[in-house]
Amino acid sequence: MKNDETLNVNKNNWENLYSEKTTFLQYPADWIIRFHNLYLKKNLPSGKVLDYGCGTGNNSIFFLDKGYEVWGIDVTESYKKLVKANMESRGHNVSLMEKFAVLSPDAKRLPYEDNFFDLIVANQVLYYLPTEEHIKKIVQEFHRCLKPGGTVFITMMGPKNYYIVYHAKQILNNNVYEIHFDDPNDRLKGYREFIYLVRDESELCHLFSEFTPVNIGYLDQGLFTVKSNFHWIFVGQKK
Numbered sequence: 443m444k445n446d447e448t449l450n451v452n453k454n455n456w457e458n459l460y461s462e463k464t465t466f467l468q469y470p471a472d473w474i475i476r477f478h479n480l481y482l483k484k485n486l487p488s489g490k491v492l493d494y495g496c497g498t499g500n501n502s503i504f505f506l507d508k509g510y511e512v513w514g515i516d517v518t519e520s521y522k523k524l525v526k527a528n529m530e531s532r533g534h535n536v537s538l539m540e541k542f543a544v545l546s547p548d549a550k551r552l553p554y555e556d557n558f559f560d561l562i563v564a565n566q567v568l569y570y571l572p573t574e575e576h577i578k579k580i581v582q583e584f585h586r587c588l589k590p591g592g593t594v595f596i597t598m599m600g601p602k603n604y605y606i607v608y609h610a611k612q613i614l615n616n617n618v619y620e621i622h623f624d625d626p627n628d629r630l631k632g633y634r635e636f637i638y639l640v641r642d643e644s645e646l647c648h649l650f651s652e653f654t655p656v657n658i659g660y661l662d663q664g665l666f667t668v669k670s671n672f673h674w675i676f677v678g679q680k681k
């Protein structure tokens with residue numbers, strides 16, 4: 443399977459999901475709330491935030507609620523109507539949608555100026571890219587678009603994650619796994635995705651070596667069919 447095909451399979455999965463829904467994922471991820479409480483409140487209480495792969499805008503809207511200026515970008519077209527619905531339900535002015543853009547899945551450049559953002563968040567997104575080169579290219583763009591000293595918050599799937607342990611069908615190359623959800627009772631029934639796995643902390647730091655690590659952590663919840671939601675959490679600073 444070619445890299446472009448895996449990019450498009452992943453994009454179409456999300457496009458289909460968002461097209462079918464009128465509301466979906468309204469609440470911020472709890473690790474984003476903790477990151478805010480433990481780090482941002484003290485170190486970056488305001489500023490410009492990019493939510494890369496923002497999906498329904500659940501986390502974007504959390505940052506708006508906290509007083510940040512927020513930009514969002516995603517590869518799907520249909521994500522915007524969900525962000526808009528979430529904004530309306532939280533009482534935000536929908537003119538803020540002007541800051542939400544659509545990106546081609548194989549884009550090599552982000553549509554922002556150099557040194558623009560204080561924080562870039564890529565929560566559960568970068569593993570949809572098919573090679574280390576693709577990921578590094580976008581990470582270089584994060585670096586370009588961040589102000590000096592700016593912060594990145596990135597999560598990547600790790601080997602314990604239930605996608606990898608229970609749903610991986612084959613390995614395309616060293617790091618990319620084809621994931622199928624076959625169980626008719628599964629909430630993700632019929633899904634097929636390609637996921638770039640990060641095995642350990644040294645791989646994580648290598649991928650994001652453009653940044654000085656501020657904290658290497660992880661999240662891992664086991665709830666019902668989500669037996670482990672293990673993701674690495676990389677917090678870094680522009681050198």
Ligand SMILES: C[S@@+](CC[C@H](N)C(=O)[O-])C[C@H]1O[C@@H](n2cnc3c(N)ncnc32)[C@H](O)[C@@H]1O
Pocket residue numbers: 452453456457467471494495496497498500501515516517518521545547548564565566567570571
């Ligand atoms: C698991 S969802 C995460 C959404 C959101 N960041 C969150 O935390 O709820 C993955 C998102 O990444 C987007 N996505 C997939 N491939 C992408 C790519 N190559 N570049 C940017 N976004 C991508 C999908 O459309 C989807 O909205």
